[in-house]
Amino acid sequence: MTARKSHLEVLPRSLQMLLAGGLVLLIAFPFIGTDFYAQTIARMMILAIFAMSLDLLQGVTGLVSLGHAAFFGLAGYALAFLTPDGEAVGLWWTLPVAIAASGLAALVIGFFVVRTHGIYFIMVTMAFAQMVFYLFFDNKVLGGSDGLYVNFKPAAVLFDLEDKRVFYYFTLAIMLVVYAFLRRLLWSPFGRTLAGIRVNEHRMRAMGFTTFRYKLAAFTLAGALAGLAGYLWGAQTGFVNPELMGFQMSAHAIMMVILGGMGNFAGAIIGAFAFEYLLLWFKDLPTIGAVDLGKHWQLWMGLFIVILVTFAPRGLLGVVERLSRRRGDSGDE
Amino acid sequence: MNDVLLSAQRLTKRFGGLAAVNEVSVDLWRGRIHAVIGPNGAGKSTLTHLLSGDLAPTTGAVVLGEREVTGWSPERISRAGLGRSYQKTNIFLPFTVWENVRLAAQSRAPHSARWLARADHFLSTNENASRAIELAGLADRKSRIAGTISHGEQRQLEIAMSLATAPQVLLLDEPLAGMGTAEAERMVQLLLRIKPDHAIMLVEHDMDAVFALADHLTVMVNGQVIASGTPAQVRADANVQSAYLGEGVQ
Numbered sequence: 050m051t052a053r054k055s056h057l058e059v060l061p062r063s064l065q066m067l068l069a070g071g072l073v074l075l076i077a078f079p080f081i082g083t084d085f086y087a088q089t090i091a092r093m094m095i096l097a098i099f100a101m102s103l104d105l106l107q108g109v110t111g112l113v114s115l116g117h118a119a120f121f122g123l124a125g126y127a128l129a130f131l132t133p134d135g136e137a138v139g140l141w142w143t144l145p146v147a148i149a150a151s152g153l154a155a156l157v158i159g160f161f162v163v164r165t166h167g168i169y170f171i172m173v174t175m176a177f178a179q180m181v182f183y184l185f186f187d188n189k190v191l192g193g194s195d196g197l198y199v200n201f202k203p204a205a206v207l208f209d210l211e212d213k214r215v216f217y218y219f220t221l222a223i224m225l226v227v228y229a230f231l232r233r234l235l236w237s238p239f240g241r242t243l244a245g246i247r248v249n250e251h252r253m254r255a256m257g258f259t260t261f262r263y264k265l266a267a268f269t270l271a272g273a274l275a276g277l278a279g280y281l282w283g284a285q286t287g288f289v290n291p292e293l294m295g296f297q298m299s300a301h302a303i304m305m306v307i308l309g310g311m312g313n314f315a316g317a318i319i320g321a322f323a324f325e326y327l328l329l330w331f332k333d334l335p336t337i338g339a340v341d342l343g344k345h346w347q348l349w350m351g352l353f354i355v356i357l358v359t360f361a362p363r364g365l366l367g368v369v370e371r372l373s374r375r376r377g378d379s380g381d382e
Numbered sequence: 383m384n385d386v387l388l389s390a391q392r393l394t395k396r397f398g399g400l401a402a403v404n405e406v407s408v409d410l411w412r413g414r415i416h417a418v419i420g421p422n423g424a425g426k427s428t429l430t431h432l433l434s435g436d437l438a439p440t441t442g443a444v445v446l447g448e449r450e451v452t453g454w455s456p457e458r459i460s461r462a463g464l465g466r467s468y469q470k471t472n473i474f475l476p477f478t479v480w481e482n483v484r485l486a487a488q489s490r491a492p493h494s495a496r497w498l499a500r501a502d503h504f505l506s507t508n509e510n511a512s513r514a515i516e517l518a519g520l521a522d523r524k525s526r527i528a529g530t531i532s533h534g535e536q537r538q539l540e541i542a543m544s545l546a547t548a549p550q551v552l553l554l555d556e557p558l559a560g561m562g563t564a565e566a567e568r569m570v571q572l573l574l575r576i577k578p579d580h581a582i583m584l585v586e587h588d589m590d591a592v593f594a595l596a597d598h599l600t601v602m603v604n605g606q607v608i609a610s611g612t613p614a615q616v617r618a619d620a621n622v623q624s625a626y627l628g629e630g631v632q
Contacts, residue, residue: 055476238494241501245485248474255434255472256547257460257489266495 056108056312057366058235058244063373064366068315075221079214088285091217093325094224095281100305100317101231102274107303108311109235110267111247112163115171115299116178117275119158120151122294124276125283126185127151129197137201140210144203147280148273154181155272156265163264166250178299186291196290199283210284220281224318227274231314243267304354310364319365327353385412387581388464388551393432393442395425402428404605405442410551410581415573417584417596425605426585427469430555433583434466435459446551460489465549467540469556469585475529479520479539480511482528486546487511511546518542518572534565541572551581558588570594601625 057064075094079087099121106112127147132138162173185191202210210216234240242263245253253260283289292298301324309320331349334342342349361368388410395403403425410416418426431437433444435456443452446462454462474482484502487510488494502508515521518538523531528539537557544552557573558566570591573582577595586592592599592613599616601609609619616622 234497236500236502237497238488238491238499238501238504239497241481241485241488242494245474245477248476249472252472252474252543253485253489254455254457255436255460255466256486256543257457258494259457263495 055363057310057316057363057370058313060313060315061370061373064315064370067369068318071319072225079217084213087217088213089325089329091213091220091285092282093322094220095278095285096302096305096325097318097321098224098227098281099275099278100302100309100321101227101314102271102278103302104306104311104314104317105231105234105243105267105271105274107306108313108316109240109247110243110264112264112268113171113303114162114174114268114271115296115303116158116174116176116181117271117302118296118298119178119181119294120155120272120275121279121282121298121302122185122289122291123154123181124148124151124279125289125293126191126197127276128203128280128283129192129199129289132199132201132203134200137204140203140205144277144280148276151276151279152269152273155275156269159265159268159272163261163268175296175299178294178296182291182294182296185294192290194291196288196292199287199289202284202287216285220285223277223281227277228314228318231274235314239263239266304350307358308354308364310366313366316364316366323365324350385581386410387412387447388433388583389445390429390433391443391445393429393439393444395428395432395437396440401605403432403439406600406602406605406607408433408583408600410583411597412550412581413578414597415577415582415584415595416598416600417586417592418600418602419586419589419592420602423604424602426602427555428605429602430466430553430583430585433553434464460547460549463548463550464553465544465547465551466553467537467544467555467557469559471533471536471540473528473536473539473543475527477528478524479515479526479528479531479535479542480524482539483515483542483546484508484511486543487514489547510548514542514546517545517575519568532565534561534568537561537565537569538572541576545576549580551583552576553583553585555585556587557584558586558591561588566591 078090103114103117106114124147127150128143131143158177162170162177165173186194208215210219242258246260246263250260279293305320305324306317308324309318310316327350328346331346332343336342386409390406390408393403393406394401406429408416418429420426428437432439435454438453443450446459446464449462451459451462484507487507491504491507493504515524518541520535520538520542523535528536541557558569561569566588573595584595596613599611599613600607601616601622603625608625609616609622
């Protein structure tokens with residue numbers, strides 16, 4: 050199967066329409082849905098940014114990181130540290146600082162991990178993330194196992210993020226910008242180089258590419274974008290704890306990317322939404338007799354993903370693409 | 383001597399106690415094809431790996447142009463002007479033929495790290511890629527997926543990718559392997575076309591092609607050079623006849 054098809058790098062028109070429809074719904078939602086659900090959707094959008102950042106490594110470059118949440122959590126903590134107890138802190142300087150903190154951590158960690166390949170890369174990213182996790186978990190100064198509060202949302206001069214609707218649209222705008230940026234990057238010389246590394250790193254080196262540098266750049270950028278998501282998470286929930294950097298968070302991001310379909314960023318968004326939706330749905334399952342089905346949501350989620358990957362390895366996007374092709378729409382490839 | 387573009391000096395590679403390549407010296411000249419032949423396991427591919435940086439020699443030196451490149455990484459040696467093809471086809475199977483070669487050409491462009499420009503909008507890269515595809519005779523296969531073209535075309539693509547990096551020296555590891563007669567003939571013509579501008583080392587089993595192409599022959603057996611010279615000299619060499627060529631070659 051070609052890269053375009055297996056990774057849907059070129060989105061067929063049917064998928065573009067689907068995404069456009071989704072965007073219209075996202076724009077309209079605060080006016081038609083309740084506040085509670087608008088907040089849920091905002092959280093999904095934040096996770097979508099996180100999933101897209103991982104997709105740059107996993108789907109595009111072929112680097113499966115089991116420690117990506119470390120960079121997500123770090124930026125959330127950065128916001129918590131920068132926010133004083135009694136007042137809000139400025140968005141326009143703390144956001145870049147938080148992103149830079151995550152990016153810097155990714156640069157340092159990446160310097161060691163992108164030298165490794167395959168299973169070793171997975172292991173080493175996990176090991177580093179666990180180190181970061183326990184650093185925060187075990188140190189009272191860093192909030193310890195309880196985490197830290199972010200009492201006030203960051204203050205932006207132009208708008209009020211305490212207003213839930215404003216926060217929603219701010220998050221939506223950032224998600225769109227990240228998506229547009231990454232789609233553009235995918236077709237840039239840098240993006241093509243990363244795709245080449247995924248397909249055949251050995252040959253890339255033989256052609257003169259210093260693949261280490263490209264992988265390190267991708268790892269750093271992915272970490273910085275994960276930080277962007279983590280900052281928004283901290284701002285939205287008003288609370289950060291070590292679990293944000295934990296193994297589960299990293300694993301969930303991998304599942305989101307696989308669920309939606311790798312390597313095109315649209316799949317990461319759809320995967321994040323679908324994962325969160327399924328999670329809520331599974332958690333709401335009723336208690337039948339002595340068995341609380343909802344309590345075992347991880348079991349159902351696991352089963353669902355196993356089944357999906359077995360029968361539709363290209364994820365939900367792949368399923369939609371196949372259905373639409375069957376109806377005779379060949380898209381604009 | 384300034385037309386010697388690559389010089390391997392007494393290269394040795396040991397794997398444990400076994401010397402896969404033992405004190406081998408080879409000079410590659412611009413405009414000449416230097417064929418390295420020998421039975422399986424003679425160390426020809428290992429020699430290629432030593433020259434391309436895929437393996438580091440245990441002892442000995444590799445000089446590329448004016449520079450000693452012994453122990454350099456493959457990417458550094460590639461950028462210093464060496465291109466190679468592989469015994470086992472080593473391309474980007476899911477990409478189009480064009481993207482395979484364009485990516486190779488991009489490796490030489492200063493814009494390779496740019497994030498926001500479209501990769502296929504760089505004229506000089508596109509021109510270099512087009513020229514290499516043209517030279518390799520794949521112009522009508524540009525938009526095909528590399529995994530779907532014939533084996534012979536994939537071998538041509540290998541060479542196109544090497545050419546797109548504008549190398550001075552080309553190491554071709556069995557470019558005719560597994561080819562039919564017509565495909566082999568096309569490859570021989572291709573190699574003759576690119577010969578004038580490059581110093582080429584050709585590792586090959588197809589003796590017809592070797593004698594049609596080579597200006598210089600080195601025969602390896604068990605990691606060692608047993609004969610080296612013009613094809614006529616090598617053909618007349620008694621050692622070679624008993625060790626390798628046998629009676630099948632006149």
